[in-house]
Amino acid sequence: MRPQLKKQIHKMEIKKIFNSDSRNIRALVMVFALLTICIFFHIATNGIFLSPANITNLVRQSSIVGILAIGMLLVIVSGNIDLSVGSMVGFLGGIASLFFMKQGLNLWVVIMLTLAIGFIAGCLQGALTAYLRIPAFIVTLGGLLIFRGSIMAIMKGETISISNEFQIFGGGFLTFTTSCILIFVAILFYSFYIFNQRKIKKQFSLKHSSIAVSILKITSLCFFLAFFLWIFTHNNNQTEVHPIITPIAVPSESPLATLPEYTNAANASSIASDDRAIPIPVVIMIVLALIVSFISKFTIFGRRIFAIGGNAEAAWLSGINIKFNTMLVFGLCGLLSAVAGIVYTARLGSAAPDAAAGYELYAIAACVIGGTSLMGGRGTIFGAIIGALIMASLDSGMSILNIEPFYQNIIKGAVLILAVYIDVASKRKK
Amino acid sequence: MSFLEIKNISKQFSGVYALNGISFSVEKGEIHAICGENGAGKSTLIKILSGVYSSRNYEGNFYIAGNEIHFKNIHEAEKNGVAVIHQELSLVKTMTVAENIFLGKEPSKFGIIQPHQLHSKAKHLLEQVGLNISPETEVSDLGIGEQQLVEIAKALDKNTRLLILDEPTTALTEKEIKKLFDLLHQLQSSGVTIIYISHRLNEIKTLCNRVTILRDGKFIVTKTNATISNEDLIHLMVGREIKDLYPKSEIKIxxxxxxxxxxxxxxxxxxxxxxxxxxxxxxxxxxxxxxxxxxxxxxxxxxxxxxxxxxxxxxxxxxxxxxxxxxxxxxxxxxVVMVSEDRKRFGLVLSKSIRFNINLSNLKNISARGIFSSEKEIKQTLQILQQLSIKSNTIEQSVEHLSGGNQQKVVIGKCLLVQPxxxxxxxxxxxxxxGARAEIYKLMNQLSMEGxxxxxxxxxxxxxxxxxxxxxxxxxxxxxxxxxxxxxxxxxxxxxxxxxxxx
Structure with missing residues (x-):
């Protein structure tokens, strides 16, 4: 009897530990899954997968889906869905290139206009969902068709090439010095955040992580960033050296890998000179991820989105304006689609009417793999970004292995279902 | 022997008796009322009689026409002629009347529904309950009273011997009630035994032969309707003495x-x-x-x-x-702020933490330009935790796993933070x-003293x-x-x- 009881107590204690930190555990599991995939492909591709050139390529590839996933995450957390983001990317990319190339507007004016149009288009869809109570699925499905149709009508099926000045958003790099400064600032901010949170919790004598853990967190971030900086800087020389790299993007028909990486990089290098470090799309994705993470954690707006998605009725009775906030969420998603549209067009070097078709599904998949609940109320930006990276890793790894595109799709579909099953099963056990 | 014999039935929910040794009997062909306050155990008893709780989940026995009954599920109860009409109607609103009546037992050959049979049978049943509508009518087009009659038609098809009605008249007009009562009398004379549950004493007086009174999960008495006055009935229903649980405060209006x-x-x-x-x-x-x-x-x-x-x-x-x-x-x-009746549905975001929930109505007070101060938020949360003595290891605990009392206190805490x-x-x-009740009462008094x-x-x-x-x-x-x-x-x-x- 007694040893049994002890065992039980022991079990309960373990459970407690897991319960109290379930969010962190989930994040760790996702990172672990990503690492496993990376190591598997690294071995399977004889060391090509984790080469600096390929990693640079992979991270850049994932940035557009990553940016979309950030916006999508907010929408899903609020208990909705946005199927129009792929069409939005095509629509807004097309609009931007028209403004820039045909109207000859100033680049920054073009960007501001594109972002504004994205935001308004998103708000419009949000308003139809929130105020007229048309289900988001239907509104955005309509949006998907309308945006795609509109851009085809406007561009009349043409593809518009864009000049170098614009391409910097897709193919450009930060210089080494700027990158270092940015990383330094990031580490400074992160340290400040960690210690500040710790201080507050300590002040009210709540559970807080020990100083060793805090330092460990900060050092691991330093190592992580230094590692990537090293990869990005070593990528330059190897781009030309690795003969196997060139076909990477070609065999895949997946939208994640069809971008003509190398012509682009070559173009961009003439702008950015030889001093290249972090790719600009990656910088954009990370900065946006940080901003939106902050919004979701520390602002009234963010808190309200989670409440609306978690229990709309309780949120309403608690005095939250559900309609307005829902509209705003779609607006933000539209804004982020506009950013993705600019980056996408810039990377491609041209705007085509059928650009980014199907990207909404990749964004949703990234969110879901990252542990976002489609029922709303649960999800993290970090998870969505990891989800986007997992998808891009699968894409890149299978392309290097020369797996045919249709098998790639089958495998990606299976991984998506498996990821959600693991999430569902782990919740049921609780 | 009586038609329905209930012998010593008890049912507990996590240690609390909802029914405690109930025994009484219902004669064949009578309309028998069951009375009691909310929480007296009426609905638990119905659920046992109708197979919602399988026979393994309660103690004691009941007998129908002399046979000991062990229902495993609702389906078995229906096969044995026990039908229940619940307070909330259980019709599929988007389907037709005929489809609803035969839901789950559609007349079919090799899995193909026989529409003619469906409609003629449905028509016949509708006539029996005196409802003059087409079986093809969609249920959503019917009034509540008509829907109630469709429910009864549905029950009649099952060769019902025992019909249980749980507060069937709450949504009905007087005319509809009269129609319902006529139908029930008609069923009674054709030999159906009816158990009728209602709060409306006058209905019980006009409709029922005998009344059984339950209080706090216990059987109190069965009386012939003619021998009991409304006053007696109420007294028997509420019965107990008021305990000194309530520290009523001085009025400072x-x-x-x-x-x-x-x-x-x-x-x-x-x-x-x-x-x-x-x-x-x-x-x-x-x-x-x-x-x-x-x-x-x-x-x-x-x-x-x-x-x-x-x-x-x-x-x-x-x-x-x-x-x-x-x-x-x-x-x-x-x-003005409200603590809703169903805290899980209307009060809480269950998957989120105590901290998240408590501050939900009050986000503006702890933030500047839309951004919170974690410091203010935590401080305020801890204050409420202490004021309401909410028991939890950490404010990051998700409210899902709190006890009912603590959940309620979180909701009240959320409301108090807006300083209503x-x-x-x-x-x-x-x-x-x-225990938690007494604390909530104490808090109410304290708040009222503060104005x-x-x-x-x-x-x-x-x-x-x-x-x-x-x-x-x-x-x-x-x-x-x-x-x-x-x-x-x-x-x-x-x-x-x-x-x-x-x-």
Whole structure:
């Protein structure tokens, strides 16, 4: 009897530990899954997968889906869905290139206009969902068709090439010095955040992580960033050296890998000179991820989105304006689609009417793999970004292995279902 | 031997007896009423008789026509001729009447539904209940009364020997009630045994042969209808002495906070849920609102709180100002806040933490330019935790796993953080253990001494009497009684159950 009881107590204690930190555990599991995939492909591709050139390529590839996933995450957390983001990317990319190339507007004016149009288009869809109570699925499905149709009508099926000045958003790099400064600032901010949170919790004598853990967190971030900086800087020389790299993007028909990486990089290098470090799309994705993470954690707006998605009725009775906030969420998603549209067009070097078709599904998949609940109320930006990276890793790894595109799709579909099953099963056990 | 013999049936939910050794019998072909307060155990008993709880989940036995019965599920009960018509109708609104009647047992050959048979059979059953509509009518096109009759038609098809009706008349008009009663008498004369559950004493008097009274999960008495008066019935139902659980505070009534003038609320079908209510509430006052379920208690609170979606008439003065709250957000901004009846559905974001939930109504006070201060948030959360003695290891604990009492305190804490002038409580102690209840009562008193006005809706009469400075009884959307002193459970029940004609 007694040893049994002890065992039980022991079990309960373990459970407690897991319960109290379930969010962190989930994040760790996702990172672990990503690492496993990376190591598997690294071995399977004889060391090509984790080469600096390929990693640079992979991270850049994932940035557009990553940016979309950030916006999508907010929408899903609020208990909705946005199927129009792929069409939005095509629509807004097309609009931007028209403004820039045909109207000859100033680049920054073009960007501001594109972002504004994205935001308004998103708000419009949000308003139809929130105020007229048309289900988001239907509104955005309509949006998907309308945006795609509109851009085809406007561009009349043409593809518009864009000049170098614009391409910097897709193919450009930060210089080494700027990158270092940015990383330094990031580490400074992160340290400040960690210690500040710790201080507050300590002040009210709540559970807080020990100083060793805090330092460990900060050092691991330093190592992580230094590692990537090293990869990005070593990528330059190897781009030309690795003969196997060139076909990477070609065999895949997946939208994640069809971008003509190398012509682009070559173009961009003439702008950015030889001093290249972090790719600009990656910088954009990370900065946006940080901003939106902050919004979701520390602002009234963010808190309200989670409440609306978690229990709309309780949120309403608690005095939250559900309609307005829902509209705003779609607006933000539209804004982020506009950013993705600019980056996408810039990377491609041209705007085509059928650009980014199907990207909404990749964004949703990234969110879901990252542990976002489609029922709303649960999800993290970090998870969505990891989800986007997992998808891009699968894409890149299978392309290097020369797996045919249709098998790639089958495998990606299976991984998506498996990821959600693991999430569902782990919740049921609780 | 009687048709239905119930012998020593007990059922507990996590250690608390909902039914405790119930024994009584129902004769063949009688209409037998079961009476009791909310929580007396009536619905638990029905669930046992109709197979909702399988025979492994309760103690004791019951016999139908001399045979010992062990139902494993509802389906088995139906096969044995036991049918239940629940308070909430269980029809699929988007399907036709015929489809609903034969749901789950469609007349078919090789899995293909035989539409002719379906309709002719349905037509026959509809005639039996005196409903002159086409079987092809969609249920959503029917009125509530007609839907109720469709439910009965559905039950008749099962060769029902025992028909149980749980509060079937709450949504019916008087004409519809009469029609229903005629039908029940007709069924009775054809040999069907009927168990009838209702709060309306006059209905029981006119319809039933005998009455069984339950109280606190125990059998009290079975009486022949003719030998019992309404007063006796009420006395037997409420019975118990009021314990000293309620620390009623000294009344320090202040300025009027809320004044309702001819205040009416309509539901989406245009029915009056609240009918020209006049009510004045003062600072420091605790008003108890009593009434049966469905009498309009919750609706009244929703109307005051801006959470009523339907049409609204009359005037609402708050702090001497004529106001109209079109959403809970506006009410909260003005200092009116409500603790809803169903905390899991309306009060909490279950998957989120205590910290998240407590601060939900109050995000503006802890933030500057839309960004929170974690410091202020945590400080405030801890204060509430201490004030309401919410027991938890950490404020990051998700509220899902808290006990009912602690969950309720989190909801109340959320409401207190907006520093309301008027606090609306809907069944604040439902499903909460005595310890937490006493703490909530203490808190209510403390708040009222500080000058907060409180309106509390409750089905628990001792609680209403024990806590309120003034008791208002609502009956069918109208105020049917108001007591400042000398209030008893009998008086409240009388006012709550009186038919329209008497008010």
């Amino acid at each position: 202040g300025a009027p906070i809320l004044k309702l003038k001819n205040f009416s609320l309509y539901d989406s079908s245009g029915k009056k849920k609240i009918n020209s209510v006049n009510l004045e509430v003062h600072a420091g006052e605790i008003i108890g609102i009593a009434g049966l379920m469905g009498s309009g208690r919750t609706e009244l609170l929703k109307g005051i709180n801006g959470a009523w979606i339907g049409k609204q008439e009359g005037e609402l003065f708050f702090n001497q100002k004529l106001l109209k709250f079109s959403s809970p957000a506006e009410a909260i901004a003005n200092g 002038k008027l606090l609306l409580l809907d069944e604040p102690t439902r499903g909460i253990d005595v 907060m006005a409180i309106i509390m809706v409750s089905s628990d009469l001792p609680e209403v009497i024990g806590m309120s400075h003034r008791v208002v009884v609502i009956n069918e959307g109208k105020i049917s009684g108001e007591f400042s002193s000398g209030v008893t459970q009998e008086k409240i029940m009388n006012a709550a159950t009186a038919e329209k004609a008497n008010t």
